[in-house]
Amino acid sequence: MTDTAAFPVEAAEPPKAMTEKNLTEALLYLDGVTVTFDGFRALNALSFTVDAGEMRAIIGPNGAGKTTMMDVITGKTRPDKGDVFFNGGTTDLTKLDETEIATLGIGRKFQKPTVFESHTVIDNLRLALKGQRGALANIFKRETAQERVKIDEIFETIRLGEHAHRLAGALSHGQKQWLEIGMLLAQDPKLLLVDEPVAGMTDAETAQTAELLREINANGHSVVVVEHDMTFVRDLGVRVLCLHEGSVLAEGTLDQVSANERVIEVYLGR
Amino acid sequence: MSQTDTRKPALLGTGGLVFLAIVIGLAVLVPALNLLLPAGSALHVPTYLVSLLGKYLCYALLALSVDLIWGYVGILSLGQGAFFALGGYAMGMYLMRQIGTRGVYGDPVLPDFMVFLNWKELPWFWYGFDWFPFAAAMVLLAPGLLALVFGWFAFRSRVTGVYLSIITQAMTFALLLAFFRNDMGFGGNNGLTDFKDILGFNIQADGTRAALFALTALALAGGYVLCRYLVRSHFGKVLIAIRDAETRVRFTGYRVENYKLAAFVVSACLAGIAGALYVPQVGIINPSEFSPANSIEIIVWVAVGGRGTLAGAALGAVLVNYAKTYFTSGMLAPYWLFMLGGLFVAVTLFLPKGILGTFLEWRARRSAGSPEPDAPPAPGITAKPAE
Numbered sequence: 001m002t003d004t005a006a007f008p009v010e011a012a013e014p015p016k017a018m019t020e021k022n023l024t025e026a027l028l029y030l031d032g033v034t035v036t037f038d039g040f041r042a043l044n045a046l047s048f049t050v051d052a053g054e055m056r057a058i059i060g061p062n063g064a065g066k067t068t069m070m071d072v073i074t075g076k077t078r079p080d081k082g083d084v085f086f087n088g089g090t091t092d093l094t095k096l097d098e099t100e101i102a103t104l105g106i107g108r109k110f111q112k113p114t115v116f117e118s119h120t121v122i123d124n125l126r127l128a129l130k131g132q133r134g135a136l137a138n139i140f141k142r143e144t145a146q147e148r149v150k151i152d153e154i155f156e157t158i159r160l161g162e163h164a165h166r167l168a169g170a171l172s173h174g175q176k177q178w179l180e181i182g183m184l185l186a187q188d189p190k191l192l193l194v195d196e197p198v199a200g201m202t203d204a205e206t207a208q209t210a211e212l213l214r215e216i217n218a219n220g221h222s223v224v225v226v227e228h229d230m231t232f233v234r235d236l237g238v239r240v241l242c243l244h245e246g247s248v249l250a251e252g253t254l255d256q257v258s259a260n261e262r263v264i265e266v267y268l269g270r
Numbered sequence: 271m272s273q274t275d276t277r278k279p280a281l282l283g284t285g286g287l288v289f290l291a292i293v294i295g296l297a298v299l300v301p302a303l304n305l306l307l308p309a310g311s312a313l314h315v316p317t318y319l320v321s322l323l324g325k326y327l328c329y330a331l332l333a334l335s336v337d338l339i340w341g342y343v344g345i346l347s348l349g350q351g352a353f354f355a356l357g358g359y360a361m362g363m364y365l366m367r368q369i370g371t372r373g374v375y376g377d378p379v380l381p382d383f384m385v386f387l388n389w390k391e392l393p394w395f396w397y398g399f400d401w402f403p404f405a406a407a408m409v410l411l412a413p414g415l416l417a418l419v420f421g422w423f424a425f426r427s428r429v430t431g432v433y434l435s436i437i438t439q440a441m442t443f444a445l446l447l448a449f450f451r452n453d454m455g456f457g458g459n460n461g462l463t464d465f466k467d468i469l470g471f472n473i474q475a476d477g478t479r480a481a482l483f484a485l486t487a488l489a490l491a492g493g494y495v496l497c498r499y500l501v502r503s504h505f506g507k508v509l510i511a512i513r514d515a516e517t518r519v520r521f522t523g524y525r526v527e528n529y530k531l532a533a534f535v536v537s538a539c540l541a542g543i544a545g546a547l548y549v550p551q552v553g554i555i556n557p558s559e560f561s562p563a564n565s566i567e568i569i570v571w572v573a574v575g576g577r578g579t580l581a582g583a584a585l586g587a588v589l590v591n592y593a594k595t596y597f598t599s600g601m602l603a604p605y606w607l608f609m610l611g612g613l614f615v616a617v618t619l620f621l622p623k624g625i626l627g628t629f630l631e632w633r634a635r636r637s638a639g640s641p642e643p644d645a646p647p648a649p650g651i652t653a654k655p656a657e
């Protein structure tokens with residue numbers, strides 16, 4: 001180490017890509033992200049970007065690292081190596097915890113639907129609704145008229161109005177998936193990460209979900225959707241990224257990606 | 271049609287009103303039957319019974335404090351007895367200072383045990399305890415601060431589940447050992463006792479006993495309303511969400527550790543109040559109140575009454591302690607701990623939602639179709655978080 005050692009290494013040496021144009025424009029930027037579990041590389045130098053307002057589909061075989069990628073973005077898992085930036089390179093997500101990242105405007109829908117089962121459907125939305133998060137202030141919180149309007153809007157979008165006062169635990173699997181998407185809408189994040197939203201849904205529900213996500217995207221939210229269901233991905237009609245063994249195998253339109261030799265070999269099958 | 275403009279559910283609900291009516295009824299009735307009826311009357315409540323019932327109600331408040339964190343946040347604290355004992359010691363120190371020259375050694379300042387240890391002056395941490403408002407503040411501050419510091423470290427480090435239970439148990443055990451030591455200055459093994467009066471009233475007098483009972487009942491009622499308000503507020507909904515899916519709550523942008531900490535501190539303060547009311551009614555506080563087994567017993571009360579129902583926790587405390595009084599005064603005394611253990615196993619296996627939880631579930635099923643449940647379902651003893 002030379003005399004520059006007096007400065008923090010990060011400050012002396014900005015991430016090499018920091019100066020590149022794509023970083024400053026990208027809403028989400030991953031570069032060289034590696035995550036190992038007991039020596040097993042779940043993510044292997046994964047790099048990609050998502051632009052503001054973009055919707056992106058991510059496909060790939062089981063174990064490709066799709067859920068782990070979401071864990072890294074949302075602060076649940078710290079990468080061993082690599083950069084994860086949000087908001088045009090202004091925010092280093094690897095330095096923040098789950099709560100801070102959620103507050104920045106990244107919302108997440110889990111692979112296994114996770115709603116608050118012993119709360120009513122409407123209370124699930126109230127809890128997710130963007131706004132006051134402080135513990136002491138929430139002791140005295142009253143629902144405002146705006147919040148009521150917002151919740152009614154969400155009910156219109158997710159079509160669960162008639163179930164508003166049922167316990168979320170009593171909903172069907174597909175309804176829980178929708179409720180969770182509704183909770184994401186209530187959070188009003190800049191970026192939605194949606195992990196296998198149509199698993200366990202009927203064909204009709206799947207088509208409705210694709211429409212719902214397109215609508216959410218059209219309203220200005222960026223969306224990253226992980227999904228296996230090719231009909232659904234086609235319905236979304238967006239750029240596709242295929243992950244395999246923790247890194248990007250192919251990227252492009254669905255037609256381009258599904259024509260890729262390697263993708264056919266490891267994922268789609270012949 | 272809007273989904274949101276439904277009637278506001280009442281703060282208390284029918285069940286809550288019944289509970290409050292019973293507790294406030296007791297606050298009036300028991301002292302009245304003790305003070306107003308002649309000793310020969312069939313309805314006369316003897317003073318020893320007033321104090322015994324007062325003790326049960328202190329335990330009920332203690333159980334309520336555990337239910338707030340176990341039933342609604344999923345924090346299984348096996349150290350709640352420590353907060354109860356600290357509140358009790360704060361009150362005990364006040365009562366010791368009131369003895370004045372009436373102690374065996376007649377020292378106007380030093381309690382007997384300090385004279386016995388040949389101490390020449392009052393240790394600094396006993397200053398102020400002769401003044402009731404200071405002691406009353408300490409009843410809240412001592413347990414509250416311990417909970418704040420302990421909880422801050424534990425929740426920030428995300429210690430949960432069994433590990434959290436174990437360290438709370440270690441906390442009360444450490445305090446047990448500390449308070450046993452004579453040189454700690456809290457009366458060692460014997461603790462604090464031989465109290466004479468409280469706020470100028472003779473602590474043995476019927477009127478004082480009756481007043482203490484009434485105060486305890488009111489504290490229980492107040493604690494119940496507070497907990498009930500908290501768990502039904504937006505804050506409380508977050509607590510329940512943490513209990514059921516902690517990770518999800520983090521990803522929703524809530525700072526989980528702050529919510530847990532707030533609930534933990536409130537719970538510790540309630541336990542401290544219960545301890546402070548307990549000491550003048552039983553006449554003694556000693557280190558055995560810190561014993562780990564005591565804290566485990568509280569969990570059994572809550573489990574029996576119904577975790578996550580508040581009123582059920584209070585009911586469980588009274589029922590189990592009534593059984594304890596009954597059995598430990600007869601031939602069966604040596605077997606009480608086995609019975610308690612057996613009771614816990616039986617409740618876990620056959621009545622996992624406890625008495626009140628089972629009743630509420632039965633009532634909800636009977637009136638199925640009512641759109642807004644009066645309260646979220648009780649979680650039961652064995653309920654595990656989703657993740």
Ligand SMILES: Nc1ncnc2c1ncn2[C@@H]1O[C@H](COP(=O)(O)OP(=O)(O)O)[C@@H](O)[C@H]1O
Pocket residue numbers: 037038042060061062063064065066067068069
């Ligand atoms: N916490 C963990 N500990 C150990 N291995 C893990 C952990 N999380 C994920 N993995 C492994 O990492 C790989 C990628 O998993 P995941 O991201 O869930 O894949 P996908 O969502 O694409 O199906 C899998 O082989 C999985 O077993």
Ligand SMILES: [Mg+2]
Pocket residue numbers: 066067068111
């Ligand atoms: Mg996955």
